[in-house]
Amino acid sequence: MALTETSLNAAMSACGSGGEWQRALALLGSMEGLSLKPSVRSYSAAISAMEAAAQWPWALHLLQDLEVKGLQSDSIAHNAAISAVEKGGRWDLALGLLRDMQGRQLATSEVSYSAVILACARNEQWQLGLVLLDEMSELQLKPDVQSYGMLLSEWEQHGEKGS
Structure with a gap:
């Protein structure tokens, strides 16, 4: 064969x-x-x-x-x-790749955004994660439960402190 x-x-x-x-x-x-x-x-x-x-x-x-x-x-x-x-x-790098996709006019999806949001949430970039959630909403994409949960956890830990 x-x-x-x-x-x-x-x-x-x-x-x-x-x-x-x-x-x-x-x-x-x-x-x-x-x-x-x-x-x-x-x-x-x-x-x-x-x-x-x-x-x-x-x-x-x-x-x-x-x-x-x-x-x-x-x-x-x-x-x-x-x-x-x-x-x-x-x-x-995750955000850079997402922006590269957009610049090339490649189709972004829930998968694209959710991975970047998770990366942001895991690295105390919850405010950026919220911006990305807003972008998803504008594109009529639905984030996964894990993305919401990670961002909420980060906000609870750091959001009220202004970080």
């Missing part, structure tokens, strides 16, 4: 689920040697594997690399990168 892009993408996704982020990177790297051209889906699968393993620097590297290779990022790749940097506690 010949390896295809689809089968390698599925393997990278499985690697992400199993915590085998290095193997996902190796599979992505092996595609060109197999005369397969990685697509945005391939990169998204690899970025998701990095997100699952909290390897946010690699997620950002892959997001940049896909464009160096002449591909255009999409919402799936960006959302995976946002989730990766959120897990790494980098609210600033």
